[in-house]
Amino acid sequence: MGIRVDWRSSCSLTGTVLKWLAVPLAVPLVLAVFDGDGPLAFVAAIVATVVVGIALERLSDDRDLGQREAFLMVALTWFGVAAIGSIPFALVGLGAPSASAFSTSVGGLVNAAFESTSGLTTTGATVMSGWDFENQSRAILLWRQLIQWLGGLGILIVAIGLLSNLMVGGAQLMETETQTRNVRKLRPHLDETARLIWGLYVGLTALAAGTFYALHLLGAAPNMDLFNAVSHALTSVATAGFSPEPESVGAFEPIVQWAVMPFMILGATNFVLLYYITQGDIRQPLQSEEFRFYVGVLVSLSALIAAILWIDPATDGTLEQTVRHGLFNVVSLVTTTGYASTDFGLWPAGATYLLFFSMFIGGMAGSTTCSIKSLRWLVTLKAFRRNLFTSIHPEAVRPLRLGNTVVDEETIRDIYAYVLLAIVIFFLLTVFVVVDAARASTAVTEFEAIGASASIFLNIGPAFGQFGPMDNYAGFSTATRTVMIVMMWIGRIEIIPVLVLLTPAFWKS
Template identity: 50%
Template sequence: MNLRVNWRASVSLVGSVVKWLSVPLLFPLLIAAYYGELEAIRTFVTTIVIALVVGGSLERLEPDPDLGAREGFLMVALTWGAVSIVGGLPYVIAGNQIVLPGQFPFVNIVSGPSTLADPVNALFESMSGFTTTGATVMGDISFETHSRALLMWRQLTQWLGGMGIVVLAVAILPKLSVGGAQLMDAEAPGPGIQKLTPRIAETARALWKAYLGITALEIVLLYGLHLLGPVVGQPLAPNMTLYNAVAHGFTTMATGGFSPEARSIEAFSAVVQWVIIPFMVAAGTNFALFWHVLSGNPRTLIRDAEFRFYIGVMAVLSAILTALLFTHQGLVFIPGGEPVAGNLESSLRHAAFQLVSIVTTTGYASMDFNTWNSSAQYLLLAAMLIGGSAGSTGGAIKIVRWYVILKSLRRELFTTVHPEAVRPLRLGGRAVDEQAVRGIYAFTLLYLVIFLASTLLLFLDAERAGGPNLNTLEALSAVAATLGNVGPGFQLLGPMNSYLPFSDISKLLMVALMWIGRLEILTVLVLLTPAYWRT
């Protein structure tokens, strides 16, 4: 540990990741070809070439990279940065309609530069994608401004980011002693996560299968509803085309929340909304549990302490929210939709959908919750701190940390009365190491300190830029939604609005928040300490 950080090894591996990004970039290229979007073809071919050249060059920095823990931190942090930059190039290229004369003699079909032509906006949108945040600066989301290929790439960035996070959480962070992996291990009865499969590659492969399988199931169900409609003679999911089914399959499993529809899931039928809810719940569940279920131990899921708490919290908060929506006089603002207040099905659906969407940090909206009253909005704001399970694609503080915190606070009360008592903290039958409890306390407080300080910075920059005069709810929700990788906030940055009005400095601050929030904070912050770089 006293050697210098071998940054060449880290950068070389980041180069490999960038190079391999060319493979998923083929998907939007195929979409562009299918829809005959000539400009998009040029955009993605250009990006693939850049990814191969840049990634390949970086890869050569170190022929045989071997990572220690410190190189691991650097590699993880740089990977999300580099992938977001390269993955954001299509936004800039398409937005600027860069013409490479002679090589691609196609006619431009887009009329003018989009908001994403601005590199800061493109970086924001791309980081928001790969961190599965889902906050957008597009402003105008439509096929008139953006190609189908580009909007599908935006969806795919989240799916890729989500897979990266699962592998990171289960296979890499535990080796760096970050992210509370000890807990996941302690908690899952049967073989612990790290013992699931002995090697990273195998673990990753097992998780890919679950991730891919559940995504495919959702796509089949959503598109199946679309096809079934004409058969049964009533429209079940009229606009859930194959394109939309794939697009939303990508961003549900990633708890991403991007949608090619400007009005998110409000654009779809009630049946579709009901179908998406359990998939969001699954996306926020510890993926190791699916491994157990698929291995023939379905009871592992039901017995798991974190999973029970996760379901319980969502059930209770959904019930409160249902009551708030049901009694909210005059809550009728879904364009052409049914009233919500006084309608139990509708209240329950929107409450459950929105609560699950926020707790799992998906960020989809089944209606514009900007129109809700302030108590319902506060419930969502507070829920933004909760987060998904450890080992899922969900962000924020994460439900297992809250579970441990609440249990340990109860213990604190007990030991105040009985100072002589020694009570180990139990999670799913096993004692939790006190070191892990301290780590959870520290993470949560670090999260809250960063939260409070970033909100102040956002306010100060808004003041400086003379832009929109933020109110408390807007500023708090902007930080909660980016640091927690949730996506939409309230009012100015509500689910049907965007982060476009913020200044470049504020946007870059939020890019940093999405980045550190996604990587369990410590992974990035250690890079800023002198101790990290000292030889």
Template identity: 45%
Template sequence: MRLRTDWRASFALVGTVLKYLSVPLVIPVVVALIYNDPLVPFIATIALTIAVGHGLELLNPEPDLEVREAMLFVAISWLAVAAVGAVPYVIAGWGTGSTLAHPVNALFESMSGFTTTGATVLGEISLERHSHAVMMWRQLTQWLGGMGIIVLMVAILPELAVSGAQLVESEAPGPQLQKLTPRIAETARILWLVYFAFTVVYIAILYGLHLAGAAPNMTLYNAIAHGFTTLPTGGFSPEADSVAAFSSIVQWTAIPFMIVAGTNFALFWHVFSGESHRFVRNTEFRAYTGAIAGFAVLLAGILYVGSAPALGELGGVTEGVVENSLRQSAFQITSLLTSTGYATSDFATWNSTGQVVLLFAMLVGGCAGSTGGGIKVVRWLIIFKVLRRELFTASHPEVVRPIRLGGNIVDEDAIRGVLGFSFLYLVIFAIATLVIMLDASRIGYTLTPLEAFSASLATIGNIGPGFGSLGPFGSYLQFPVSSKLLMIFLMWLGRLEIIPVLVMFTGGFWTR
């Protein structure tokens, strides 16, 4: 049988991606040299990326990708990078009793990194238990994943007309989007510049706070480590207590940067090009900041009247204190809504009302064209516009009313794509919840419904922490291997907007 899809071309380009991966692997090598950590895990992985990358490139020296091949390339490259990125964990963990010595755990942590999810199976998160180099590699995977997502969201997916992804273009016609040609690099370079600039500024502010004495434990290592995981809405932290380990001022500082991370990166280009008005007028950005503000005010009220964990606990919420309620609420809503996943409080101990508010915030997601995961704000915007139109046409059946976004009419095919995608997301979320519950109860691990819902949503939405035992100060370690494999799949699926991964499993993709 002759395959219709030229998989050789896709795999050859995956080889190129793997070869490029050897460059950032130099960073953990440098960290290892500074801290006298073992070098083998990283040197070996560099050799592996170059060898495998080169081997794959031989499959097709001049790969030319059509729609199908591009999808396959996208899907396989995330899987391949996650697999190779897991190698340092396995080698470094070998014989030390580290949970990451188990290949499935290592792949989980690596996929969680490169998809910027932030769910962890690390067990004990500490620099005594794991080397500085391994912990920095873990942070770096998220920053690299964020780079990949920017290219994916703004340059690749819109060209593939993946449901709703083309909306990024209609809303943000800033940097001209190009065909899948060498010029893709130009678009990517502009957005990477924005990403890089924000990362540097954030690290500088964090370390500045440290030097000013306002953040005693925000060392240069910690500043860089958090710089690597904020802009990609990643959420990994080398601190077991996440951002709760740092002072209030650090927590307040993180909020605007998480908001930036969930914003369409193309919009910042308008600011740099002196067209700031296009930024504030952007419908999705306004809905996004409105949603954050609305959720945060609601939750702050709930926390203020006292639905909080006991005072004095680490990251506890102090009932009746305005600053504390506002900070905890604003931080946690921003963190979960944008799919970052940092925590300043063990929200797994909050009361059920607060947790349901957080669960709903987790369904929102970032803006299209950002590093945020989830259903995304632009899709919700279109859904709400469709619902309003349904109500209107029910009593005005004779009127044809197009849906507008930022002044442009949204194509009806795109609308169907948005509704279809969102349903696919919810259906997979629901089925995965049930499978995770059944699988856990098989080994006698009883999940509450909220824990199960959050396990599924936090992975497909690339958010990271869930509720209960998989809360922000917990981990996914206790799940059976089969559930971990499912969650690895969910993170992969969610990060790539579902379709490019799922089509591979349809017969029509390979034949006709």
């Protein structure tokens, strides 16, 4: 058991991250100056992050983290960056007109924290009203996009890099599936792994921005200007979902919607597989059971939804429209991006519900995706099948295989526990949401509460009814929005790093 948790080391590493947060914060600062908007909000955030960062960094020289220190560092970093990231939103609320979501009232400050946390956790649920979308500066809108991109990068580094062994079950299997260990042998140093991920992530983002802007230059997408192209590149590769457009990707031409889909799909693909693809090795993805599962889910759910839309008498549309809307919104929710090509809240209940169902699946482990993830579901389903066998042959020993490797029993148990824990916490969140709505006399239906809770905790973004993709979360009480901030944070860093902080055993020797 050993010694007390070395919280100083955790804080120190978090401090380093916060110090470097000044660099991305400089981007909207430059845009604010360029656009002639007030730069104060970003200057303040930069000063705060450098001061807090350096102060924390000085707490310790020891950068070697144990298991507990790593949990603490992950939890602290997501908390710290979200807190600093909310400063620009809080400051635009100074003297803002009452139509703005951001103000200096308690509710307004909670909104600033909500928007920042929703950004960093790549959730993409917004509290911004139509007024905000029209009247906030481009700098603020860009900061929303940028913090999502940073959140995606952060989770990639945690999932594949240094801390991979902390992610329940997933990491060990991801290595198995993709032979990451071989990658590691090739590139044994953490720095190199991080650089590899960073290169892929930046390259994919640049490719997305280039593709979107090319459509504009070719005249196929008049309103996809450079700002929009970059903004959507940042949040599609990060499977994050914020858009500077109040109507999300629905504001753009069909060809743009088709162009966005591959980047959401790639953003939710294991980055180690993407690395193999860039090396010209196409057999790796084809051999990956998880990849086939992920693609199979996308195809079958979109086909089902397209069929429902096609036969629904109240939903008009050409075949192209029906297929596109079915595919786009399934891709968006399975990858946990949360863009919308149309207001799916208006769809018939069957189609809406399938989208809700899609939320729980998630893309591949080792990507920017959120939710439960295909890998965990794949192992769960295989373990179910095996359970049926062993219930009639209790004496049989039947190892569970993924690809060529045997999954060990503890990993299976931990994956069961993780999936179940996620569903139980989602359930408890729904209970809080409906009970608090009753307390605050907010009119929230049961399915709105269920949809919003899933969307928040699984880091999707939009939900249904009054919390649909063309609407926002400002309708929830301040208490509910505060709890949702916490739940986005817990969901994004995969529950355990936060929950363990609540156990006495974490802090005692």
